[in-house]
Amino acid sequence: MIRKINPALWTGRTDHVENRSSFRYHQVIEIMDIDEIAPAPEACAIIxxxxEEGVQRNKGRLGAAQAPNALRGEISKLPWKFPANKRIIDIGNIACLGNELEEAQQQLGFAVEKLLSKKTVPIIFGGGHETAYGHYLGVRNYIGKDASLGIINIDAHFDLRSYEEQISSGTMFKQILDHDPNSRYFVAGIQRFGNTQELFDRADELGVLYEYEENIHHGNFVNLQTALTAFIEDHDYVLLTLCSDVLNAAFAPGVSAPSPFGLEPSLVRSIIQLVAAHPKTVSFDISEVNPMLDENNRTVKLGAYLANEAIAAFLGRYRT
Structure with missing residues (x-):
């Protein structure tokens, strides 16, 4: 079940009550039930x-379940740069009850599928990175089993661990690739010493495309841009997922597994802008922001800014 959020989460400075050029997110957000949304091809919907049950099973540090509302609190303050025909909707939260991770992922999948059926772009605020599997279920159900799906993950880790004993925040993409022959997987930001050799071997066996963190920098971004564009063009649809532990820990200390050699925020922003602006990309999630581990709200604020970049890129396709 999707629970409506408290409208008080959407608050911030008000420079003008009528002049849209002065508006911020909190002045344009539409809080509604998912069934109330009419087909809205120029809208993004936050869910x-x-x-964090997947993080707990993966023996990670807890706190990411608090991120959805924390991210709302920060993005609500940002300027809204679009005219009245561009919409931002909030349909509420799905919560994992107890240890019922699989049920929660199914519920997220149903919501993502329903939003896509309404021509509305799902913007998912996780949660642990197990968010990505529910995200995938919704996209796959919407596009059908025969369409080719490209999964782009901005991440320091492959998340290709075995799920024979239990699924977790580290198993999602192996779950997908083992059972979905029409999905392929690209990871940008892989840490050479953040993954075991077994995981590198498994990635190669499964045909995973990846780019090392150390090879992604401003002077070399064009190579990643070329690779990502080719990957997107090879598929009918694309989903984009961001695991916040890909970010350099100096900028993002509030994650379950901080990365001292992670990517700079400006590079992650460039990847999001590139992928989300492409017409084949249908959805976005941000995961592993952990307010409990944050310092002065830095990671939450950065996460909100990165989510805003995705929203701006999606809505920017429809500029009038």
Whole structure:
């Protein structure tokens, strides 16, 4: 079940009550039930996934379940740069009850599928990175089993661990690739010493495309841009997922697994802008922001800014 959020989460400075050029997110957000949304091809809809059961199973540090509302609190303050025909909707949160991770992922999948059927772009605020599997379920159900799906993950880790004993925040993409022959997987930001050799071997066996963190820098971004564009063009649809532990820990200390050699925020922003602006990309999630581990709200604020970049890129396709 999707729970409506408290409208008080959407608050911030008000420079003008009528002049749209002065508006911020909190002045344009539409809080509604998912069934109330009419087909809205020029809208993005935020859905929160209050879940960290996958992180707990993966023996990670807890706190990411608090991220959806924390991210709302920060993005609500940002300027809204679009005219009245561009919409931002909030349909509420899905919560994982107890240890019922699989059920929560199914519920997220149903919501994502329904939003896509309404021609509305899902913007998912996780939660642990197990968010990505529910995200995938919704996209796959919407596009059908025969369409080719490209999954782009901005991440320091492959998340290709075995799920024979239990699924977790580290198993999603192996789950997908083992059972979906029409999905392929590209990871940008892989840490050479953040993954075991077994995981590198498994990635190669499964045909995963990846780019090392150390090879992604401003002077070399064009190579990643070329690779990502080719990957997108090879598929009918694309989903984009961001695991916040890909970011350099100096900028993002509030994650379950901080990366001292992670990517700079400006590079992650460039990847999001590139992928989300492409017409084949249908959805976005941000995961692993952990307010409990944050310092002065830095990671939450950065996460909100990066989510805003995705929203701006999606809505920018429809500029009038």
């Amino acid at each position: 929160g996934f209050e879940c």
